[in-house]
Amino acid sequence: MTKEIxxxxxxxxxxxxxxxxTKKNRQESGRFIVExxxxxxxxxxxxxxxxxxxxxxxxxxxNGGTLPPHIETIKVPDHVFDxxxxxxxxxxxxxxxxxxxxxxxxxxxxxxxxxxxxxDPGNLGTLIRSAVGSGFDGVLLYGDCVEPENPKVIRSxxxxxxxxPVWPISRDELSQGLENGYELxxxxxxxGENLYDAQFGAKTLLVIGSEAHGVSDELFQRAAxxxxxxxxxxxxxxxxxxxxxxxxxxxxxx
Amino acid sequence: MTKEIxxxxxxxxxxxxxxxxTKKNRQESGRFIVExxxxxxxxxxxxxxxxxxxxxxxxxxxNGGTLPPHIETIKVPDHVFDxxxxxxxxxxxxxxxxxxxxxxxxxxxxxxxxxxxxxDPGNLGTLIRSAVGSGFDGVLLYGDCVEPENPKVIRSxxxxxxxxPVWPISRDELSQGLENGYELxxxxxxxGENLYDAQFGAKTLLVIGSEAHGVSDELFQRAAxxxxxxxxxxxxxxxxxxxxxxxxxxxxxx
Numbered sequence: 001m002t003k004e005i006x007x008x009x010x011x012x013x014x015x016x017x018x019x020x021x022t023k024k025n026r027q028e029s030g031r032f033i034v035e036x037x038x039x040x041x042x043x044x045x046x047x048x049x050x051x052x053x054x055x056x057x058x059x060x061x062x063n064g065g066t067l068p069p070h071i072e073t074i075k076v077p078d079h080v081f082d083x084x085x086x087x088x089x090x091x092x093x094x095x096x097x098x099x100x101x102x103x104x105x106x107x108x109x110x111x112x113x114x115x116x117x118x119x120d121p122g123n124l125g126t127l128i129r130s131a132v133g134s135g136f137d138g139v140l141l142y143g144d145c146v147e148p149e150n151p152k153v154i155r156s157x158x159x160x161x162x163x164x165p166v167w168p169i170s171r172d173e174l175s176q177g178l179e180n181g182y183e184l185x186x187x188x189x190x191x192g193e194n195l196y197d198a199q200f201g202a203k204t205l206l207v208i209g210s211e212a213h214g215v216s217d218e219l220f221q222r223a224a225x226x227x228x229x230x231x232x233x234x235x236x237x238x239x240x241x242x243x244x245x246x247x248x249x250x251x252x253x254x
Numbered sequence: 255m256t257k258e259i260x261x262x263x264x265x266x267x268x269x270x271x272x273x274x275x276t277k278k279n280r281q282e283s284g285r286f287i288v289e290x291x292x293x294x295x296x297x298x299x300x301x302x303x304x305x306x307x308x309x310x311x312x313x314x315x316x317n318g319g320t321l322p323p324h325i326e327t328i329k330v331p332d333h334v335f336d337x338x339x340x341x342x343x344x345x346x347x348x349x350x351x352x353x354x355x356x357x358x359x360x361x362x363x364x365x366x367x368x369x370x371x372x373x374d375p376g377n378l379g380t381l382i383r384s385a386v387g388s389g390f391d392g393v394l395l396y397g398d399c400v401e402p403e404n405p406k407v408i409r410s411x412x413x414x415x416x417x418x419p420v421w422p423i424s425r426d427e428l429s430q431g432l433e434n435g436y437e438l439x440x441x442x443x444x445x446g447e448n449l450y451d452a453q454f455g456a457k458t459l460l461v462i463g464s465e466a467h468g469v470s471d472e473l474f475q476r477a478a479x480x481x482x483x484x485x486x487x488x489x490x491x492x493x494x495x496x497x498x499x500x501x502x503x504x505x506x507x508x
Contacts, residue, residue: 046488122376126493133489156493163488196507229503234300234417235387239380239410242499245492249483249500253450 001072008083013076016057016084016096023147032149034161035087035094037064042159043095044068051162052098057084059092086151099149103138103165106177109202110137111251113244114169114184116219117143117210123241124148125156127208128164130245132157134252138165140205142174143216177205178222185225186215187247189237192228200251208244255326262337267330270311270338273350277401284353286403288415289341291318294349296413298322305416306352311338313346340405353403357392357419360431363456364391365505367498368423368438370473371397371464377495378402379410381462382418384499386411388506392419394459396428397470431459432476439479440469441501443491446482454505462498 005013018025019033026032031054034040043053056073059081067073076084081092106112113131118124124139124146131139139148146153148166157164169177178184182203186192207223209215214237220226229238229246238246259267272279273287280286285308288294297307310327313335321327330338335346360366367385372378378393378400385393393402400407402420411418423431432438436457440446461477463469468491474480483492483500492500 126496129489130492130496133483133485133492135486158491158493160489229387231387232389235383235414237412238384238387238499239412239495241493242380242384242496245496246500246503 001069002075003072004075005080006077008080012074013080013084016094019096020084020086020151023150026147026149030099032097032099032154033094033151034097034154035085035151036091036155037093038159039154039157039161040093040095041065042162043097046162048162050100050102050165052100053095054098055096057081057094057096059090062092064091064093087155102167104167105173106169106180106182107137108180111200111202111204111248112136112138112140112206113248114140114142114174114205114207115145116207116216117213118145118208118240120211120240121146121150121152122156123211123239125153125161126241127244128153128157128166129160130241130248132160132163134245134248136248136252138167140167140169142169142219183225184219184223185227186220186223187243188215188220188226188228189231190228192226195227195229195247195250198225198227200254204251206244206247206251208240208247211240255323256329257326258329259334260331262334266328267334267338270348270350274338274340274405277404280401280403286351286353286408287348287405288351288408289339289348289405290345290409291347292413293408293411293415294347295319296416297349297351300416302416304354304356304419306354307349308352309350311335311348311350313344316346318345318347341409356421358421359427360423360434360436361391362434365454365456365458365502366390366392366394366460367502368394368396368428368459368461368473369399370461370470371467372399372462372494374465374494375400375404375406376410377465377493379407379415380495381498382407382411382420383414384495384502386414386417388499388502390502390506392421394421394423396423396473437479438473438477439481440474440477441497442469442474442480442482443485444482446480449481449483449501449504452479452481454508458505460498460501460505462494462501465494
């Protein structure tokens with residue numbers, strides 16, 4: 001199933017471009033774009049419970065992996081591809097991904113990263129990658145976080161988005177989780193329990209705060225556990241993605 | 255010592271802009287720009303062995319911390335400040351920093367991060383921040399790494415650049431370090447010693463490879479120790495800054 005499109009004013013090309021540039025468009029359609037071979041290969045080789053690859057778009061210059069016959073492939077000239085893509089020196093391949101049903105509530109047990117108004121797409125993508133690498137069970141978005149289908153987020157996950165449930169959690173859903181025995185853990189620069197001495201249970205919510213403001217007062221107050229990554233005095237704090245990853249790898253080991 | 259400049263065509267304004275935009279200019283002058291209050295505050299409050307704050311530039315809109323009388327301060331209108339600055343929504347303050355003598359050889363002992371053709375300024379800045387936080391002794395640049403005085407690198411360090419020696423190391427200097435007992439450690443995705451089981455000595459060089467190509471064949475061959483961060487199978491590798499930070503924090507503890 002290959003078709004060719006040669007004009008950048010073709011309605012499908014405009015629709016694809018809109019999926020890259022506009023959050024509203026992604027949300028209304030329930031679809032987003034994955035750019036580059038790694039993400040597409042991941043979706044081709046693994047059955048993701050959360051996402052389905054619907055279409056592939058390749059430029060004339062694409063000479064990478066073999067494309068499967070069962071997924072519709074659209075060939076476009078390089079200049080049309082560049083109109084769609086968000087990436088400089090793009091590899092000449094991108095995919096349209098449909099969101100399947102996302103989880104909507106916390107399971108009985110698990111270790112989850114809870115992001116508190118995290119704004120930077122690179123940080124979210126990197127944290128998803130580390131969550132999958134460490135064995136965390138998913139990522140929860142609290143407050144006004146960056147949209148997880150933003151193209152920069154997807155790129156930064158390096159294909160791991162396919163394996164990581166990411167969904168928003170409301171204040172009420174969080175309260176319910178805590179009533180069901182989840183322990184809310186925040187990181188704090190000073191005075192918390194040393195990360196390397198702390199014990200973590202099978203129901204853990206690790207909070208990482210926003211890049212600019214850290215953990216919100218509300219979540220800080222509600223946290224049953226406060227942990228500190230021991231730092232040399234010349235360094236006040238770590239980057240949000242680094243702090244989150246160090247904690248996830250330590251918590252997942254325990 | 256405050257002076258005012260109102261024209262963006264003033265030669266000093268052009269010189270400052272060139273320090274932000276042009277690597278050649280930074281290298282020839284031995285100076286670079288630190289943007290934002292945090293970096294400037296760090297240099298004011300601590301005596302950095304590596305860097306000296308020479309000048310401060312503030313916009314009319316600056317209403318942050320009090321500026322010291324012993325450092326020349328230049329006041330400029332907001333529109334002139336925006337011409338110099340590289341940052342959207344800049345805080346209205348930046349500083350000119352002079353490099354003092356940088357280290358040129360490895361000391362008798364220490365734990366150093368050795369970056370192998372690392373290209374991304376955000377990754378370098380974040381790794382410098384983590385190196386300082388973990389207690390690593392410095393960062394060595396091998397091959398064609400991003401320039402450490404690049405404004406994005408400096409910003410990502412969040413002021414910690416003041417405490418971290420960063421310098422290029424040649425192949426010969428590396429050989430000499432290894433002859434003097436330094437152990438070269440590389441990370442590898444599969445088959446290395448588990449990071450959490452490995453022992454590290456007082457003379458350690460931790461190699462982190464480039465974002466696109468990983469560790470070069472040359473350094474991989476020369477490494478006496480190969481370590482692996484245990485990852486879930488769905489995640490092939492971590493972001494370079496994350497992998498480096500996780501290893502540094504673990505090695506610094508040992």
